[in-house]
Amino acid sequence: MSASHSDELLAQVAALPGLPGVYRYFDAQDTLLYVGKARNLKKRVSSYFTKQHGGTRIGHMVGKIVRLETTVVRSEAEALLLENNLIKSLNPKYNILFRDDKSYPYLKITGVAARDGTGDAPGQRFPRIAYYRGGTDKRHRYFGPYPGAWAVKETIQLLQKVFRLRTCEDTVFANRTRPCLLHQIKRCTAPCVGLISAPAYAADVASAEAMLRGETQELLAQLEARMLEHSQQLQFEQAAEVRNQIAALSRVLHQQAIETVSDKDVDILAVRVQGGRACVNLAMVRGGRHLGDRAYFPVHVEDAAAIHHAEDDVPVPDGLHSVAAQVLAAFIAQHYIGVPVPPTLIVSEPVDPELLAALGQQAGQRITAVQQPREQRRAWLEMAQRGAEIQLARLLAEEGSQQARTRALAEVLDLDLENLDSITIECFDISHTAGEATQASCVVFHHHKMQNSEYRRYKIEGITPGDDYAAMRQVLTRRYAHVAEAQREAGGAEVSNRQARLPDVVLIDGGKGQVSMAREVFTALGLDIARIVGVEKGEGRKVGLEELVFADGRPKIFLGRDSAALMLVAQIRDEAHRFAITGMRAARAKVRVGGSRLEDIPGVGPKKRARLLQRFGGVRGVADASVQDLATVEGISPALAEEIYRALR
Structure with missing residues (x-):
């Protein structure tokens, strides 16, 4: 076994059982490096430490391992589900990771008691349809998920046109004395003022639910039967209402291209890999309606793919070793942890049957994947593939432009061009209104983009109102005092922890005065003043004429209106200003x-x-x-x- 690892770690590896499970590798800073699954823990984990990996990506990772954790499970299915739960929650550095997006929206129909038109409150007798995002409640019915808010709102409008269900809040509904505008434009039957009976409204709710489930042909037949029944009973006004619903539903079916195929709920998954990046485009069909798509971009693709290729102790079916197949498998395993999985997945790459079995076990239903679909399914997949290509091309173009800006600024500031990804810039701005509610903002840039989760706001107190220099002194001291302390404890060396590390550039939105104040703070703290860069307004304060001012005595630099470096500086400065303004306005509203x-x-x-x-x-x-x-x-x-x-x- 490797001589570079501790005897304790190697002994732990040697003592592993030959059982299925999940393993986790950690480095010296206790950062999680990798999460993997194995049908035989002893065989899989030992392979990392007995083989010669050289200067490969897997060799680079193995060289960092100082600690190991394992969890034994009962089956490979359990191992697969646990592995991806851990990947999603712990964000390891060498796994393909799909970051959590906002939760999916649903369409909600309120009130279980309303199915037969009964209930204690008016809101129960006359349920409302609403956009909803969050945890579900057994008292209501939910349809979805939908790929975005626009898809839910479009569906609500569709249901309003056909079945004229209410969308108003219960408090508004309970206090109406006359019909609202939605009734006037034939989007609501005005149950709030008794213009429709509870049983009739319940029938419309049931019809809406049938449509959402994709039971369109059965629904049309039911509506035709209701119209005939009203006609036979000489209830011509009610028959006309149902006739109008049938006409509206028929128009919607035609305009929305709602499919009458057997597929009611289907997800279409297309993968595109290029330039070290990948895109998974997820399109959704619910109730026979193609609701649109949403693109996902994983991180750590190249590192994870290289490590996956090295794990060759277990043979895999043809096609599952491709990067695209690995990306698809990671998406399916992570995405459907918290989202209902439909019975059919239409996919552009092969999917491991063990993964589908594990998903089915979790969902309580059989899950099938179709890689070479026909007819309508083929059209759906081709649309999703085209969407993936377009979204990935857009991402690569944006990233290429942003990386070019980072490189241009690094050249201007004489930063390390070999590690562009790690270049970190923190920018500060002060905002207030006539001295009221003074706020300082700090925004952070690294890996070629703004890092919203690392932004900070500082409430400035104990200064003369409107004294921007004192505000800048306070915020810089509060931000970097602990950085200076960490460096002193480390003997003057850089600290690896990002929160306790001095950024490569401290960008100040201001000229000589603010830069001088920043220099005083850094000098008092014993920090490198060469990292302070001010953005000074140019002649006439015109955009594009800004100059960079340095705290260490270097002459000013005029970048030029078309400079890629100036574009990046302006982007970061404007974001700091925006963040400060929003914080100041919130604080001012609180004061007032x-x-x-x-x-x-x-x-x-x-x-x-x-x-x-x-x-x-x-x-x-x-x-x-x-x-x-x-x-x-x-x-x-x-x-x-x-x-x-x-x-x-």
Whole structure:
């Protein structure tokens, strides 16, 4: 075994059982390097330490391993599911990783009790259709998921045209005295004022659900039977209403190209790999309707693919070793952890039957993958493949442009051109209104893009209002004091932890005065002043005439209006300004409504806060509302309305 690893680690590897399980490798900083699964832990893990990997990617990773964790499971299916749960939650450096997007939206129909037109409250007797994102509740019915908010809203509009179901909040519904505009334009049957009976409305809800399930032919037959029944009973007005629904539904089926094939719920997955990047384009068919697609871009593709190729102790079927197949397998395993999986997947690459079996075991139904579809399925796959090509080409073009900007700025500032990905820039800006609600912002740039999750805001206090120099002194001291302390503890060496490491460039939105203030702070802290760069407005403060000012005495640099380096500097500076402005406005709004925020009031959570802001048009509107007005909002009791009223005064 490798002489570069500790005896303790090698002994742990030698003692592993020959059972299925999941293994995890960690480096000296306890960073998770890799998560893998094995049908035989002893054989798989030992191969990493007994083979000669040379200067390959897997050799580079193995050289970093100092610690190992393993989990024994009962089957390969369990190992596969655990592996991808860990990859998704722990973000290892050498696995193909699909970062979490926002949760998928659903279409919600409220109130289980409304199926037969009964219920205690009006909102139960007359359910509403609504856009929804979040956890599900057994009291309501959910349809989806949909690829985006636009797809849900389009479906709601479709249901309004055909079945005229209500979309208003329960509080609005309960307090209506006359029909709203939606009734006037024939998008709602106005159950709020009794213009439709509860049983008739329940029938429309049932029809809408049938359409969402893709039961379009059965639905048309049911509507025709209802129309005939009304006609036979001489209920010609009701028959005309049903006739209009049939006509509207037929138009929708034609215009929306809703398929009448046997596929009701299908996901189409197309993969494209190019230039070291990959794209998985997911298209969704729900209820026979093609709802659109969404593109996903994994990270760590090349490293993970190289390591996967090296894991050759277990033979795999033809085609599953390709990078595209690995990317698809990683997406399927990670994506469907938290999203319902349809019974049929139409795919551009082969999928391991063991993966499908594990998914089916988790979902409680049989999952099939079709790689060479025919007819309508083939058209769906070709559309998804074309979408993947377009999205990946767009990404590569954007990344190429951004990398060119990073390189141009690195050349101007004489930074290391060999490690462009790791170049880190932090930019500071101060914002206030006549000294009120002073905020400092810090935005972060590395790996050729802004890193929103690393942004910081600083509330500036204890300074003379409007003193931007004092504000800059305070924010730089607060940001870099612990960096200076970490460097002193490390004997002056750079610290590997990003939070305690000095960035390559500290960008200051300001000229000589702000740069001088930053130099004083860095000198007092014992930090490298050569990293401070100011962005000084040019003649007439015109865009494109900015100059770079340095704290270490270097002469100013004029980049030129068309400079790629100036484009990057402007992008980072503008983002810092935007971030500071939004923080300042939020702080100012808090000050002007009595020093309290809605979310600080006990009993007002995110949902109630959103409802209040939507009803009254913002914090100012909430502050101006009476107790009686506040109590009309869904979820706001009279007692809570009193509390909100008092808190915002």
